[in-house]
Amino acid sequence: MLGLAIGYFVWYTPYAALTKALSSGLLPGMDARVGGLVLLPAAALGTLAGSLAFLSVSGWWRYAGRRRVAGREVLWPAPAAVTAGLFMALIIATTTLNYTFAGVSILFMLLMMRGGVLVLSPVVDAARRRPVLVYSWAALGLSLLAVAVALADVDSYQLTLAAVASLGVYLSGYIGRFQIMSRVAKTGDPAIDRRYLVEEQIAAVLWQVGLLAVLAAIGAGPVLGALREGFTSFLLTPAAVPAFGVGLLYEALFVYGTLIYLDPREYTWCVPANRCASLLSGLVASYGLAWLTGIATPGAGQLAGTALIGLAVLALSYPALRAAAARRWAWARRHRVVFVCGGNTGRSAMAEAIARADGDGTWSPRSAGLAPRVAGEPMAAPAVAALRRIGVPPRRHRTRLLTRQMCREADAVFCMTQAQRTAVEQIAPEARGRTFCLDPARDIADPSGAPDPASAYLRTAQALREQVRTRLRERLPHLQQVGG
Template identity: 50%
Template sequence: MESAHSHRRDLAIWGYAFGYFACYAPYSALTKALSSGLLPGMAHGIGGFALLPASTLASLVGMFCFLTVKGWWRHASHRTVFGVSVPSPGRWTFMSGLCSAAIIGTTTLAYTFEGTSILFMMLMMRGGVLVLAPIVDAVSKRRVQWPSWVALGLSLGAVAVATGPGTDPRLSLAALIDLGVYLLSYFFRLRAMSRLAKSEDPAVSIRYFVEEQMVATPAIVLTLAALALVGEGRGMLEIREGFTQFFARGRMLEEVCVGLLSQGTGIFGGLILLDHRENAFTVPVNRASSILAGVLASAVLAAWLGQRGVEGRELLGAALVMAAMLGLSVPLVLKARRERKAAASPQPSSSAQG
């Protein structure tokens, strides 16, 4: 019974990976269509900063509903406020939640810098996190299994293929700072997860997940509200427009969908990273799901709205990612088959043993 329970827990990460993929593909495609003004009836696109308020508010509602429906609030630490017990994050989960908020913000900003290739920035961020994974494992004194090394190498190979000839490798100072904050936030988040949440006990991971989620999205909403009140500069004015012109833009349903899908990627992506195995295993699963979703989103936009299709090198990169995911999953499947055969084989009787 314990072996079957362990097997289901080990396979759960692939369900989370599919959920991440299923949310990320329409999220990225719909965001691109809205920001570029590609949907029918749009005279112009909606700026990236202007999209953030509505999408993050929808994410906030989605986070609250998910944790409530799952009944996971009870797993969080609690403290008494005016005689009422309320969920409360710990010091490390609070910091991890702020890092998660920084990751979301820097990811959005990464695609707004002039003179810097969007594809190059995306792959620098994914490749950077792939490099961080074994470093965090080494610092955390976690042993890395050989399939994880193979998958890590294939994933980095996919990044190398996609950043080959034809991409624009220029990085402005602002882009470098953005990339640095992104990677530093991921390092702290992965380190905190390794220290506090990567446990054989699922309740430990759920507690960390809940406490991190209850900080990340509210932190983004409050930050955006503060920037909108300041209203200095193009970016802040766009954020203010996002709050004040939400209904006037006439794309309320699409913007809400972007927020809910974004929260879905946050939920499934976080659950992938919180798997009890080493970061060199979980990070390639997380990154691979997003790369495959990006390829699908590009193909859908090409077929639906006539945008640039998927190039040959991107398909090659996706093939390497698929090979990485197979390399991670096959040992688990073989282990499960061995366990089922062992459970089905007749056990010697106590008399025969005597």
């Protein structure tokens, strides 16, 4: 989820900056602002091109539904995805349009869009009877507070009738989209969720381009006339290229944003994750435009809102932080066991592999040698073969020299012979009470010099398996006391 939020932030920043620059006439060579309705056709074509590119490069076409028509298999989105695509087309169009109304603060529209979707999220969860957890409520509250604080920087709270209507369409699109998404996707199953994303995307771009083209063909009145201009003369101007780029950037936002919303957790969690990235992107985009064009930088309200967004991110991260802390605690509670032999290519290496295979997560086994020939040498081939014959997967192994620090950190050190135990106690006298022979009754001999190495290593592996299981089971109460 963090990767998706970062991806959304990375793509939304240039999208917001480019859309603001176009609508404000800030790009080099522009002598006038571009109206939102004029901008929409080029942006829609850019989204269509971006969608085709994404689906082709990713190969996600394969997730879409298909049907045989006239003997040929064709893409056939589910009816629910077609309807969701219509709602998404309305969202795409109004997202770009909301930045372009003359006399209306871009920041005010941005905050109304973000705040509106934040408010909708628990409503949709309640309608779908999806439980909302405490940390999700906390993130939602902090996100809404961030929007409210940022409103202090708005220089004009005026909204035209067209701006209000566009906001209404934008929020209605999210209501319809979230309802359908909750019903047919948002399962956590990658195949189901990706099918929804692909089919909704195909339907959305076709709906958008098709509806705009029909309205432009009618062309009656100033509104539809602006759309006709966007499909005709505007496409021949230099501003058409960045307008097309706006659509390409929105395609990336669509993918990242949809994947965030498809997370099986409640919308009250997913929406703040998306909106936090969006608000941060808007702030970065504003600073970028201020640096490039000399317009005013964001005020104190937006900076204070950013601090609140940071707190909202922490609230969203609570489950992950709690899980990470639990893993760290569990790792700290694992019992550190070191197996020691001479060269660390045979006996101790096999004992480590056996302990890892038979362990229940409470042991952290390692192995080392008192006198390895070469540091980093792999396990002996007959040892690998012997482990496989007793059903133990041989892990990747590299020899290491036993150090005093390893003995200090270990809860128990198991040696193959009495002589090795004595040597370990000389290396680390403080580990004397935690150093033992793996087999208390006899030494476990080195099989490397045997006439028949394969049989010798197999017998040694069998003996090690028995002793490792017995000794770790016997020492467990002591280890728990040491570890606790």
